[in-house]
Amino acid sequence: MVEADISVAPNMPGASHEADHPRESLVVRFGPDKPLKLDAGVELSPLQIAYKTYGRLNPERTNAVLICHALTGDQHVASEHPVTKKPGWWATMVGPGRPIDSERYFVICPNVVGGCMGTTGPSSTNPKTGKPWGLELPVITVRDMVRAQAMLLDHLGIASLFTVAGGSLGGMQVLQWAASYPERVFSALPIATSTRHSAQNIAFHEVGRQAVMADPDWRGGRYLIEGTNPRRGLAVARMGAHITYLSDAALHRKFGRKFQDRSNPTFSFDADFEVESYLRHQGITFVERFDANSYLYLTRAMDYFDLAADHGGLVANAFKDSPTRFCVISFTSDWLFPTSDSRAIVHALNASSARVSFAEIVTDKGHDAFLLEEPELFAIVRGFLDGAAQARGLETRR
Numbered sequence: 001m002v003e004a005d006i007s008v009a010p011n012m013p014g015a016s017h018e019a020d021h022p023r024e025s026l027v028v029r030f031g032p033d034k035p036l037k038l039d040a041g042v043e044l045s046p047l048q049i050a051y052k053t054y055g056r057l058n059p060e061r062t063n064a065v066l067i068c069h070a071l072t073g074d075q076h077v078a079s080e081h082p083v084t085k086k087p088g089w090w091a092t093m094v095g096p097g098r099p100i101d102s103e104r105y106f107v108i109c110p111n112v113v114g115g116c117m118g119t120t121g122p123s124s125t126n127p128k129t130g131k132p133w134g135l136e137l138p139v140i141t142v143r144d145m146v147r148a149q150a151m152l153l154d155h156l157g158i159a160s161l162f163t164v165a166g167g168s169l170g171g172m173q174v175l176q177w178a179a180s181y182p183e184r185v186f187s188a189l190p191i192a193t194s195t196r197h198s199a200q201n202i203a204f205h206e207v208g209r210q211a212v213m214a215d216p217d218w219r220g221g222r223y224l225i226e227g228t229n230p231r232r233g234l235a236v237a238r239m240g241a242h243i244t245y246l247s248d249a250a251l252h253r254k255f256g257r258k259f260q261d262r263s264n265p266t267f268s269f270d271a272d273f274e275v276e277s278y279l280r281h282q283g284i285t286f287v288e289r290f291d292a293n294s295y296l297y298l299t300r301a302m303d304y305f306d307l308a309a310d311h312g313g314l315v316a317n318a319f320k321d322s323p324t325r326f327c328v329i330s331f332t333s334d335w336l337f338p339t340s341d342s343r344a345i346v347h348a349l350n351a352s353s354a355r356v357s358f359a360e361i362v363t364d365k366g367h368d369a370f371l372l373e374e375p376e377l378f379a380i381v382r383g384f385l386d387g388a389a390q391a392r393g394l395e396t397r398r
Helices: 142-156 169-180 199-214 216-221 231-245 248-254 274-287 292-304 339-351 367-371 375-392
Strands: 026-030 047-054 064-068 106-110 161-167 185-191 325-331 355-361
Touching: 026 142, 047 142, 064 142, 064 169, 106 142, 142 169, 142 292, 161 169, 161 375, 169 185, 169 292, 185 375, 199 216, 199 231, 199 292, 216 231, 216 292, 231 274, 231 292, 231 367, 248 274, 325 339, 325 367, 325 375, 339 355, 355 375
Parallel strands: 064 106, 064 161, 161 185, 185 325, 325 355
Antiparallel strands: 026 047, 047 106
């Protein structure tokens, strides 16, 4: 266990550079002639999208898999992160021989609009001013993210996706893909997600945003221009959010009430307990790779997501006559996106006569279960994709 003090968080080594010049990524740039039309009622141009690919596109262009990342993820889904040097955030799921097999599928993972790892976001340079966008960047929605991904696929010459997969915010993007471009999505894997954010989830996000904005170094979102960084505020936001990704059982199993490198309390406000030290460490490592304003933009995008509101008040309308095959997955201990949210998705899909299977996985790992070693999850995903591949006419697994 690493003990850390968020008051002495380090600078972000190389992370700020990633906004304009992402390392170990592919980049496509769209000029003023191809603006991204935003839900905010404005056009964003020029637009840059950073992405990674794994595997090969087959001659028929029918084996493409789009991976949509969660709130704090990025395009480095199955390869070493250039800033943290850690393995890809879903390397357990994506790669050779994995459930999403890069020897069988052509896997694409873009950084979302509003992010900070090479796709246009608040830390990217605004070409009109030569300075970071900051809060001058228009507010982004999940539908905007998906529109940008569709532009990327058009650029790559991919008309139809074999599957779209993702958890949490990534799952929201999966649902938006199936709603916005049903003819382009053969199968969909929305995991640990919902058709809209609950009031509680919006409340948690607001606490995190206020933590960032209360940091004196935030400077009204102009910290990159003014040479500061709201590390403390962003670290606290991450600490609060991270609690929601776990379950009470997981926290008890990992930490309980154990002291950190001591047998008795210090009668101070140091990190006496292991769980305190763990959260502080999570906060510090997060600010090394993530941008504070991106955190504001992406949490707001999740808050605004509401498929029912976009389709006459009924989620089923979003998937009317959908040709897409769905596999919806939830976890018993996920209280951020509980199984009731996934069941609501399934009921809406049933009402729209869509083809859907559903699995609730018993685990005490909480919301983060989709990112962890979870054999039942791997088996379900592999089985669903094998069936979809057979229906798609893809080569059978050797």
